[in-house]
Amino acid sequence: MQGPTSVPRATGRPRSAAADTAILAATREALVELGWSKLTLGDVATRAGVAKTTLYRRWAGKNELVVDAVAELFDELELPDRGSLAADIEGVVLQFAVILARPETKSGLMAVLAESTRDDALRARIRASIVDRQKRLVLAGRARAETRGELAPETDPEEAARTVDLIFDMVAGAVVHRCVVSAEPADEEWVRSFTRVLLLGLTSA
Amino acid sequence: MQGPTSVPRATGRPRSAAADTAILAATREALVELGWSKLTLGDVATRAGVAKTTLYRRWAGKNELVVDAVAELFDELELPDRGSLAADIEGVVLQFAVILARPETKSGLMAVLAESTRDDALRARIRASIVDRQKRLVLAGRARAETRGELAPETDPEEAARTVDLIFDMVAGAVVHRCVVSAEPADEEWVRSFTRVLLLGLTSA
DNA sequence: CCATTACGCTACGACGCGTAGCGAAACCAC
DNA sequence: GTGGTTTCGCTACGCGTCGTAGCGTAATGG
Numbered sequence: 001m002q003g004p005t006s007v008p009r010a011t012g013r014p015r016s017a018a019a020d021t022a023i024l025a026a027t028r029e030a031l032v033e034l035g036w037s038k039l040t041l042g043d044v045a046t047r048a049g050v051a052k053t054t055l056y057r058r059w060a061g062k063n064e065l066v067v068d069a070v071a072e073l074f075d076e077l078e079l080p081d082r083g084s085l086a087a088d089i090e091g092v093v094l095q096f097a098v099i100l101a102r103p104e105t106k107s108g109l110m111a112v113l114a115e116s117t118r119d120d121a122l123r124a125r126i127r128a129s130i131v132d133r134q135k136r137l138v139l140a141g142r143a144r145a146e147t148r149g150e151l152a153p154e155t156d157p158e159e160a161a162r163t164v165d166l167i168f169d170m171v172a173g174a175v176v177h178r179c180v181v182s183a184e185p186a187d188e189e190w191v192r193s194f195t196r197v198l199l200l201g202l203t204s205a
Numbered sequence: 206m207q208g209p210t211s212v213p214r215a216t217g218r219p220r221s222a223a224a225d226t227a228i229l230a231a232t233r234e235a236l237v238e239l240g241w242s243k244l245t246l247g248d249v250a251t252r253a254g255v256a257k258t259t260l261y262r263r264w265a266g267k268n269e270l271v272v273d274a275v276a277e278l279f280d281e282l283e284l285p286d287r288g289s290l291a292a293d294i295e296g297v298v299l300q301f302a303v304i305l306a307r308p309e310t311k312s313g314l315m316a317v318l319a320e321s322t323r324d325d326a327l328r329a330r331i332r333a334s335i336v337d338r339q340k341r342l343v344l345a346g347r348a349r350a351e352t353r354g355e356l357a358p359e360t361d362p363e364e365a366a367r368t369v370d371l372i373f374d375m376v377a378g379a380v381v382h383r384c385v386v387s388a389e390p391a392d393e394e395w396v397r398s399f400t401r402v403l404l405l406g407l408t409s410a
Numbered sequence: 411c412c413a414t415t416a417c418g419c420t421a422c423g424a425c426g427c428g429t430a431g432c433g434a435a436a437c438c439a440c
Numbered sequence: 441g442t443g444g445t446t447t448c449g450c451t452a453c454g455c456g457t458c459g460t461a462g463c464g465t466a467a468t469g470g
Contacts, residue, residue, distance in 0.1 A: 035320065056459065107319055117312045165389075166402070173377075177375075181378075201402035216444080218437050248426095258448080
């Protein structure tokens with residue numbers, strides 16, 4: 001999912017990897033300054049120092065380009081061991097909030113999500129590049145909590161999958177809504193309150 | 206917040222109210238068929254049977270038009286008394302999910318939210334027309350639960366406001382994420398699971 | 411050296427945007 | 441009625457972006 005058409009030809013002049021990174025960086029820069037609707041591919045090409053045609057040879061359009069540009073922002077998410085399930089969740093939620101606080105993340109992610117409601121291929125690309133990629137955090141956190149004895153190991157795999165999806169919807173949904181719609185900072189205090197409600201709801205079973 | 210410039214002139218030809226409703230309906234229809242980015246104001250005007258200039262006399266642009274068109278969709282939300290707090294929440298969450306399942310709601314709402322990240326005036330319009338307008342449901346549900354004795358009355362008004370905001374972020378965020386990002390139906394089973402976690406988290410205080 | 415592919419550049423038609431100008435229509439005050 | 445005022449439908453226009461085609465050049469491998 002990284003980059004455009006990831007099929008390297010055996011012969012001929014190879015594609016410039018530097019151009020890829022320059023284009024994606026220029027896209028994020030343009031997202032910050034212009035937002036989604038005023039972002040033009042010609043402007044991105046100029047910022048990146050490449051020709052507009054080069055951009056069109058690698059990406060089909062605005063949507064695909066922005067998905068790749070935004071996806072890289074989420075790769076820095078980690079799940080450091082903070083000793084308890086509550087602390088682990090607070091940590092990763094706070095990281096998520098920091099990334100979402102950036103204007104390029106908000107503008108880009110929301111816009112491609114809006115487009116994905118009428119474009120199944122785009123939605124699949126988003127899921128593969130961003131959503132499913134980060135669901136690993138939920139799985140890792142659950143596994144770590146089970147080894148600590150904080151959570152009972154789930155026997156039914158289908159039920160476990162449903163729970164993971166529910167947690168992901170609740171965490172990502174609440175943080176996005178807080179940052180984008182309510183437009184107020186998801187700071188430590190808010191994250192603590194949210195984590196407390198979530199964890200109490202999950203463990204009071 | 207209803208309609209465009211809500212200052213009726215004392216003299217002169219009055220603005221056609223039928224044109225307003227026709228334009229908003231045409232906007233929703235175009236959102237279903239074309240989505241946000243391919244929606245053009247010329248096309249909307251043709252569908253509504255009005256001139257393009259008439260449209261520009263009432264709305265400043267695509268953003269404001271779609272906000273008003275989408276806001277009407279949420280006005281049908283109600284909070285019928287179902288006997289218990291859990292049932293009340295399940296009912297309103299399910300209504301919310303039904304509205305969000307419509308393609309015009311998903312495409313329109315997500316798009317204007319994306320634009321609002323770079324436009325403070327638009328964000329204010331969204332909050333006034335949609336978000337704050339529906340926060341009444343949370344307040345009504347809490348009040349009803351207090352009279353039932355299911356919830357202890359909150360004494361600190363500031364703490365109460367924070368709790369209402371948190372609940373709203375969790376409910377709206379989770380449903381939106383489920384419908385738009387996960388792209389799976391927020392059916393009765395999912396709503397029951399979600400409500401159970403939310404309610405247990407809130408009442409285990 | 412030659413085939414192959416990527417690159418930069420220019421130019422082009424197509425299309426939506428947002429506005430200006432016009433005559434006709436609908437309303438109110440007198 | 442009559443005049444003043446505002447809206448409406450229509451046409452036309454300049455502007456900017458889109459996405460593509462064509463060309464010569466640069467970079468790789470056989």
